[in-house]
Amino acid sequence: MPSPSAIFILILSVALIAGGIWAGQNINLLPIDASINAPIYDELFKVLFSIGTILFLGILGLVIYSLIRFRRRPGQVGDGLAIEGNLPLEILWTAVPAVVILFVGLYSYDIYDRMGGMQPLAHNGHHQMEKTEERIWGGIGSGTIDSSTGDAIAPLPVDVTAMQFAFLFHYPQGDIISGELHVPVGQPVTMKMESKDVIHAFWVPEFRLKQDVIPGQPTIMNFTPTKPGRYPIICAELCGPYHGGMRSTVVVEESKDYQAWYSKNAKPTSSETSDV
Amino acid sequence: MTITVPQTNKQPSEKLQPTGWLRYLSFSLDHKVIGIQYLICGFIFYLIGGALASAIRIELTSPVSDFMARDVYNQVLTLHGTIMIFLWIVPVVNGAFGNYLIPFYVGARDMAFPRLNAVAFWLIPPAGLMLITSYFINGAAQSGWTAYPPLSITTPAAGQIIWIISVLLLGGSSIFGGINFIVTILKLRRPGLQLMQLPMYCWAMLGTSILVVLSTPVLAGTLILLSFDIVAHTGFFNPALGGNVIVYQHLFWFYSHPAVYIMVLPAFGLVSEILPVHCRKPLFGYTTMVYSIMAIVVLGLVVWAHHMFTSGTPPWMRLFFTIATSFIAVPTGIKFFNWVATLWGGRISLNSAVLFSCGFIINFVLGGITGIALAQVPFDIHVHDTYFVVAHFHYVVYGGSVFVIFSSIYHWYPKFTGKMLNENLGRFHFLITFIGFNLCFGPQHWLGMNGMPRRVAEYDPQFTFVNQLSSVGALLMALSTLPFLWNIFQSALKGPIAGDNPWQGLTPEWLTSSPPPVENWKGEAPLVSKPYGYGVNKEESTMESVDDAQGDNNS
Ligand code: HEM
Ligand SMILES: [Cu+2]
Numbered sequence: 159m160p161s162p163s164a165i166f167i168l169i170l171s172v173a174l175i176a177g178g179i180w181a182g183q184n185i186n187l188l189p190i191d192a193s194i195n196a197p198i199y200d201e202l203f204k205v206l207f208s209i210g211t212i213l214f215l216g217i218l219g220l221v222i223y224s225l226i227r228f229r230r231r232p233g234q235v236g237d238g239l240a241i242e243g244n245l246p247l248e249i250l251w252t253a254v255p256a257v258v259i260l261f262v263g264l265y266s267y268d269i270y271d272r273m274g275g276m277q278p279l280a281h282n283g284h285h286q287m288e289k290t291e292e293r294i295w296g297g298i299g300s301g302t303i304d305s306s307t308g309d310a311i312a313p314l315p316v317d318v319t320a321m322q323f324a325f326l327f328h329y330p331q332g333d334i335i336s337g338e339l340h341v342p343v344g345q346p347v348t349m350k351m352e353s354k355d356v357i358h359a360f361w362v363p364e365f366r367l368k369q370d371v372i373p374g375q376p377t378i379m380n381f382t383p384t385k386p387g388r389y390p391i392i393c394a395e396l397c398g399p400y401h402g403g404m405r406s407t408v409v410v411e412e413s414k415d416y417q418a419w420y421s422k423n424a425k426p427t428s429s430e431t432s433d434v
Numbered sequence: 435m436t437i438t439v440p441q442t443n444k445q446p447s448e449k450l451q452p453t454g455w456l457r458y459l460s461f462s463l464d465h466k467v468i469g470i471q472y473l474i475c476g477f478i479f480y481l482i483g484g485a486l487a488s489a490i491r492i493e494l495t496s497p498v499s500d501f502m503a504r505d506v507y508n509q510v511l512t513l514h515g516t517i518m519i520f521l522w523i524v525p526v527v528n529g530a531f532g533n534y535l536i537p538f539y540v541g542a543r544d545m546a547f548p549r550l551n552a553v554a555f556w557l558i559p560p561a562g563l564m565l566i567t568s569y570f571i572n573g574a575a576q577s578g579w580t581a582y583p584p585l586s587i588t589t590p591a592a593g594q595i596i597w598i599i600s601v602l603l604l605g606g607s608s609i610f611g612g613i614n615f616i617v618t619i620l621k622l623r624r625p626g627l628q629l630m631q632l633p634m635y636c637w638a639m640l641g642t643s644i645l646v647v648l649s650t651p652v653l654a655g656t657l658i659l660l661s662f663d664i665v666a667h668t669g670f671f672n673p674a675l676g677g678n679v680i681v682y683q684h685l686f687w688f689y690s691h692p693a694v695y696i697m698v699l700p701a702f703g704l705v706s707e708i709l710p711v712h713c714r715k716p717l718f719g720y721t722t723m724v725y726s727i728m729a730i731v732v733l734g735l736v737v738w739a740h741h742m743f744t745s746g747t748p749p750w751m752r753l754f755f756t757i758a759t760s761f762i763a764v765p766t767g768i769k770f771f772n773w774v775a776t777l778w779g780g781r782i783s784l785n786s787a788v789l790f791s792c793g794f795i796i797n798f799v800l801g802g803i804t805g806i807a808l809a810q811v812p813f814d815i816h817v818h819d820t821y822f823v824v825a826h827f828h829y830v831v832y833g834g835s836v837f838v839i840f841s842s843i844y845h846w847y848p849k850f851t852g853k854m855l856n857e858n859l860g861r862f863h864f865l866i867t868f869i870g871f872n873l874c875f876g877p878q879h880w881l882g883m884n885g886m887p888r889r890v891a892e893y894d895p896q897f898t899f900v901n902q903l904s905s906v907g908a909l910l911m912a913l914s915t916l917p918f919l920w921n922i923f924q925s926a927l928k929g930p931i932a933g934d935n936p937w938q939g940l941t942p943e944w945l946t947s948s949p950p951p952v953e954n955w956k957g958e959a960p961l962v963s964k965p966y967g968y969g970v971n972k973e974e975s976t977m978e979s980v981d982d983a984q985g986d987n988n989s
């Protein structure tokens with residue numbers, strides 16, 4: 159027959175786990191999600207947040223409880239219990255974290271895969287010939303949209319150049335050069351990025367994506383925006399005195415707005431210079 | 435019951451007691467003097483690093499860059515990081531407590547190489563002074579403590595070169611110390627003392643020193659190549675000359691990830707010494723503790739690329755380093771459960787040392803949890819190089835190592851000085867530090883996830899309030915050093931006499947006078963085969979545990 163204290167501990171543990179799961183599901187600490195992989199990211203975040211909350215509150219509770227329950231009261235002399243160890247217990251708290259870690263690892267692998275992290279890094283659309291020549295290193299995501307969401311939409315290629323202290327976006331189709339990144343909602347974008355001077359990083363918090371932009375070593379990042387809006391592009395790698403001011407904007411637009419922007423800025427195929 | 439510890443050295447011989455504060459400015463070969471030199475020198479740099487941190491937090495109370503020039507901000511940031519890591523935490527958790535305690539713990543009269551030991555210490559003040567004066571001469575380095583090229587190649591050369599030289603000196607100091615610890619622990623053990631009877635701090639220092647000796651030379655080599663790129667215009671890491679910037683990152687983190695364990699493993703060891711004494715209980719799970727330290731050492735060498743998940747690393751590499759990093763949590767977790775189990779069923783004195791140690795457990799668990807999250811590539815890709823990472827590493831480095839340093843000072847101050855600290859003031863210090871620390875760094879998790887990158891002097895105005903909150907926490911932390919300093923000075927002058935063993939500890943440093951004589955013991959070094967033999971059911975074994983009747987000692 160279980161003792162009352164065993165029942166009490168069981169209730170507490172269940173409450174702790176339920177509380178952790180609740181916190182993971184209901185406490186939202188992230189900005190809005192505006193790309194295909196953002197909700198996938200948030201899923202991972204919720205699971206990690208639940209596990210973290212359970213672990214943290216559990217240990218916090220144990221420490222505070224021990225400090226209160228086992229504190230030396232005035233006038234008390236003598237020692238505590240002479241417990242030097244407990245092998246089954248120690249095996250338990252080696253095995254349980256190992257299993258949790260294994261679960262987290264497999265789960266985050268799955269998330270990574272769903273984000274396109276395991277797909278071969280091809281920079282679809284252009285520079286086909288260079289591909290074998292250059293060492294192109296990867297960010298995340300494939301240039302093609304997840305086949306489950308329907309027919310593959312051709313990705314929009316963009317060349318990104320970073321320099322102290324700005325980003326430049328070059329659209330090979332239409333030969334547009336812009337300081338802001340304009341992209342149509344729902345279309346995958348594939349960016350080939352290179353830096354002119356020091357290392358920078360391209361980060362859009364609402365997309366949950368970041369990739370360093372490196373001199374002498376092109377990198378690739380792909381994403382598919384899902385919500386129209388203006389989101390900050392932030393340089394995340396210390397790049398000099400104005401690093402904090404190195405920002406731009408990604409404008410995610412409905413298809414027709416994007417087309418309007420595109421035709422306004424695109425160069426006629428054979429003419430020399432027009433408005434940039 | 436009360437335990438009784440045979441104390442042979444009640445009356446320290448006047449002749450053996452070194453006197454005068456001047457010996458702390460001398461090239462002393464006494465490991466205890468060197469330990470205190472490390473501690474005081476480290477603390478002075480901590481105050482300087484803290485002043486720099488305050489400057490950073492003042493700048494960040496407003497979203498625009500208005501308190502100092504932008505390049506000065508980057509210099510302050512670089513100096514802050516470098517000072518806190520290389521001049522405060524590494525020298526203090528290793529050099530200060532290691533030098534003071536390890537010879538006691540192995541039953542030796544000094545370190546294996548006393549002269550090398552003094553050299554190792556005396557490399558630190560000039561290196562630190564050089565680093566700081568570079569600010570006043572040509573401007574300090576401004577590429578962060580990581581000094582990534584090509585930024586470090588293109589920013590003003592003078593400051594960067596001085597930074598490199600001083601880090602090289604500090605690295606040299608660290609290697610000398612590491613060799614000394616390994617030899618002392620393995621070779622100077624008193625006859626009859628088995629490895630598995632050593633206090634846990636010895637194991638922690640053995641593991642740490644292995645990491646130091648294996649990885650610091652890689653940092654040294656890397657920085658020398660970097661300096662060639664700067665002064666001789668070679669092209670190792672300069673893409674304009676065909677170099678590769680990613681290679682630098684691999685080499686740098688091959689040292690700098692182990693460096694985080696160099697900062698925290700000794701702290702793990704110190705906590706393992708402090709808790710059993712004040713809980714009056716044996717350290718729980720001694721053997722698993724030893725194995726988990728060694729597992730951390732091995733795993734710690736193969737996780738470095740988790741700092742490079744956005745650097746353009748191939749997918750297989752990202753996966754390997756995710757898995758290796760995640761698994762470090764298992765041995766680390768074992769240690770935490772063991773400490774909690776050490777508390778469980780104890781007779782815990784709620785003094786400053788215990789409070790800081792328990793504060794460490796709580797803070798570090800949070801830092802470990804965010805560490806596991808950061809180890810997951812898809813998670814890290816969003817928060818890498820943001821304030822989330824700043825929060826993570828302050829939870830482990832400040833909430834972990836610095837809390838343990840304070841705990842250790844409260845615990846060993848009576849041994850160092852022969853005087854007791856004021857406990858109420860100590861508990862007050864803990865409270866302000868704990869609140870200030872969590873207020874300063876807790877909200878930074880949110881900042882990072884919501885779009886604030888690290889190392890910036892200006893930011894999106896939507897983050898103003900949370901940054902001000904963080905700055906208030908920093909102010910509390912700065913103020914919390916005042917009661918601490920007062921306590922240290924006041925108690926040194928007027929504190930009650932501590933006696934040899936105020937905490938009734940069983941580890942060997944308590945079995946001599948406070949402060950201990952030159953060469954540590956008047957007579958033979960005691961053979962402590964059960965350093966954690968506390969506990970009520972163990973009267974007989976407690977009595978046996980201190981047996982200074984046999985064996986020769988080796989000095
Ligand atoms: C459970 C154990 C830990 C894990 C899994 C872990 C994981 C990580 C990861 C993945 C990063 C890279 C984050 C990023 O830059 O995106 C990181 C950064 C960092 N960690 Fe940990 N960590 C752990 C414990 C520690 C400890 C014990 C310390 C030091 C005492 C520490 C100090 C740091 C520092 C200083 C950085 C930032 C370095 C920089 O970029 O300047 N970590 N940690
Ligand atoms: Cu930048």
Ligand SMILES: [Cu+2]
Binds near residue numbers: 690691694737738
């Ligand atoms: Cu690391």
